[in-house]
Amino acid sequence: MELALFIFFSALTVGSAGMVVWHPHPIKSALFLIVSFFSMGGLYLLLQAEFIALMQVLVYAGAVMVLFLFVIMLLNLRPRAEDRAVFRKRLRPAVPFTAVLFGAVLTVLYHPMAHLGAKGGQGPDWVAAQGGNIHAVGRLLFRDYLLPFEVTSVLLLVAVVGVIVLAKKEIR
Known part of the structure; x- marks a missing residue:
């Protein structure tokens, strides 16, 4: 169960972080960043770091994102029609690349030499x-x-x- 949750939160984190970069609309990018912060909190919970997970959600998904949204609203950024075309153009090669990367991560996780545990x-x-x-x-x-x-x-x-x-x- 823990491995399935790790894969889910990891995929959600990587996918939403990619959408932060690739999406042309700044407000929607900020919302994807919030999703990424929440999924990182889930990963911290899986590592049994409850305090860090709580701080991730409160500080980053709360305070820092309010600051980011304030800056975006203050700058009054609006996507243009050509930005949407660029977004679609960037998304096409990104989907197979992300699938290959996700497959590589799964291969490493299921490799017999893979070990999870405390480092350092x-x-x-x-x-x-x-x-x-x-x-x-x-x-x-x-x-x-x-x-x-x-x-x-x-x-x-x-x-x-x-x-x-x-x-x-x-x-x-």
């Missing part, structure tokens, strides 16, 4: 020794990865200010 020594025993998912994520995020975490927050702030400045110049 941070498996379920390590998480339990840290005091659970929340403590383990907190320690890693605020001790080992504090600088990348802060750099990401500054980059998001700069991006929001930049979009507002660009949109403000257009209004005048």
Whole structure:
């Protein structure tokens, strides 16, 4: 059952991420990104990382997508008729490529040498020794990865200010 759910969420993630890139309409691309974020949350649940799954849905599918939709609405992007033709043209070769890629992933999963499990020594025993998912994520995020975490927050702030400045110049 777990393998079937993994295949389902993986296919949904890859398919919706492809539609984010290939779809000409920015609002629909953002909606496909929300689907991708939710399916990533499902993958985190399969990895028994409930806290990370919840944060994926709340932070990314909630807050970040509201920010993205705000930026899209602020820029007033509209697809043109030629964009739809380009979308159809791009979709034709993408479907067989995606099917081949999905088949390759299934082949790797069912290969006798394939093994699933904890990599890097941070498996379920390590998480339990840290005091659970929340403590383990907190320690890693605020001790080992504090600088990348802060750099990401500054980059998001700069991006929001930049979009507002660009949109403000257009209004005048």
